[in-house]
Amino acid sequence: MTLVNWLLQGGQEILGILLAPLLMGWVGIWRAWLQNRQAPPLIQPYRQLFKLFHKEVVIAETASPLLRVTPYLLFGCMGLTASLIPMVITDLPLAGAVDVIALVGLLSLARVFLALAAMDVGTAFGSLGARREMLVSFLAEPALLMVFFTVASLNASTSLRFMVTGFAARGFYLYPSLAFAGVAFLMVLLAENGRIPVDNPETHLELTMIHEAMILEYSGRHLALIEWANALKLLIYFSLGFALFLPFGLTDSLQGWEILRALILFLLKLTVMGAGLAVLETISAKQRLFRVPEYLGTAFLLAVLAILLHYLLGS
């Protein structure tokens, strides 16, 4: 590990954090276009964050320190997770530090704190949201793990770095098991990021909310951090998807132009997939909450099928 590696590691971290609101803005633009609405400018999420950072924080009298700590913890978790995923180059000092199981754990940590903080004030909506969030995530998590295991089995490693380089070393192959795992991953991505068909990020109907219900008590910089962490989470899931299923373009060389090419490819993938997410959200309706277990059950089943296929067909 050289200084250059660490610099690149830091660069990716900053890139991820700065890029995340842009991705949100991009998805928002596409959603607006697809709904025949005039789209907000691409930088709208930054303006939103700027506005929130300049607003006063109002905290309920009944709140404990948990409520204040959670936004920072959440942002920290997401920031750390973002640095563990190879986005542009694989040869990062931290990419080999943890495996995918620890990654799922990090995401869970953030979620548990968010859910606890939601119940902290004691409002009906907070606990309602927390309850629903746990319902969704405890079903989504095993599906996500199974997806990881499928890819891990293909590369005989649970380290993201080796998963990516494993694919790269073998060249282009079509793996049927990956197709199933990919669909399962997409379903989990939608559920975990509170997108339609599981949750509606744009809704004003408090009784239907999941994620939004949990953060109703937040304001000012706390809310800004949560929104930002949320954007970061979407970016993390996208990058995870790219690393697992579209690993082409990632580079392990440290040459300037190689990195530039990988970066452009990464941005290109985000551009296409961000628009794709908006299309997916536009054509589907939000499910009834009690359909969500079926939906995530299907995701889990697909992931299990993927892993079975892998062992049946051999790699």
Added chain:
Amino acid sequence: MTTSMPLVRTLSGVVPAWQETVSREDLRTLCLTQKERGARLVSLWGSDEGEENFDLHLALAVQGGLRWLRVPLPPHDPSYPALDDVFANANRLQRATHDLLGLLAQGAAEGRPWLRHGAWPVDRFPLRKGEDGQAYPLLEQEPYPFVTVSGQGVHEIPVGPVHAGIIEPGHFRFSVVGERVLRLDTQLGYTHKGIEKRAESLAPTELIHLAGRVSGDSTVAGAWATAQAVESILGRQVPERAEWLRALWLERERLVNHLGDLGYLCNDVGLSAGFSLFWALKETALRTHESLVGHRYLYDQILLGGVAQGLTVRDCQSLQAECATLEREVHRLQDLLQEHAGVQDRYLNTGRVTPELAARLGLVGLAGRASAQAWDLRVSCPTVPYAQAEVRMATRAQGDVAARVAVRFDEVFESLRLIRYFIEHLPSGPSLWDAFPPLRAGVGVGWVEGWRGEVFVALELGAQGQVRRWHPEDVSMSNWPILEHAVQGNIVPDFPLINKSFNLSYSGQDG
């Protein structure tokens, strides 16, 4: 019928209505026999006759028309036998009448206040003649005794009166186990404006404008019903062209509101594209209104003795052309919704009101027709242009959100057909009285099928022709309680969808 042989008087005007005086002792028996014959309570209200004398009034929908019962109550004893066990919708009407006028329903199942909200003292009744209609000094907020449910794992979710969206205020108290709703208790009355008190001593011409503001989305229906009542008292018909134009505006109002609701019903299942497509259509129609009559929601188009604007030939042509476009677009959107599995999954079997329940609780209007309650004033008691146009009533028996959506679609197409029919057969002539008939005292009713359901108006003019008592009743008053039944057994996140499928008026019920 009764021992004292009541005086039955046929009221003049376009609504087939009879007024009769019934003694307090005979009231219950009469109501019970009427109920057996299929009568339905449309409205219940009271009036201050001066010197501690009060009358109770009931409007019953019977075969072929409307029976208005006037029940004089003995002086210093403003009470009457409760009727909420006969007509389910009497419950809130009785409570509202008590809050406003102090008439007590003896033996009623519920004694909670309904409209008062601690805004005036318990022993003051703002609709009495002695009260001046001014605001009362602010009182301490009094707690509303909500119905509680106990048991293991039961908890309450309070929602409102301030909501996250820009909608009217109302408080909903859910008792739930997990996500399942065991019981919903509603508290309305947050938009009580004292509009009935405001109407007192107004001139009838002014009253029409006020009537259009009871519930903003039903301005044509409210104003038309009130105009019917005044015209019935004055005993003079309006020009035929005016009646046709009124019906035209009523259908436009129905069209616009249905389009808006269908959009909302898409939005509530997360299909934002459907929302914007429906609202684009609604916006087109609203802009047409603005260019034709100068108001997007057709405020003040209905005047005493006619309508504000007679349409030109060019106006008619543009309306015709718009109908064709709307019909094509709405058909496309209907296909889109029907073939969308995700949307259908949300709509089907959600918020179901069975026909039996609907009949027992007296569900009427659009929601009633979705639960096989075949009652549409345009068909059941058609007035001038509707009788010729032969309206086809839209009904469904499922009683779920899907049925209410389907009825809305049917009614959109029927309204489009009616608009075309009205324009094609529009009689020529004046569209407003040229001179005003002399004002006089009397009583009259108005009864119009608005887009939500019937809008009823009872009116009494004093000796100089000024308003003595004006009581408008939106169908929302009768239908709100049924929402509480519709959500039972459903899950909490489906409530907004169910609520929107009824889309009842807060302002209309709060008065």
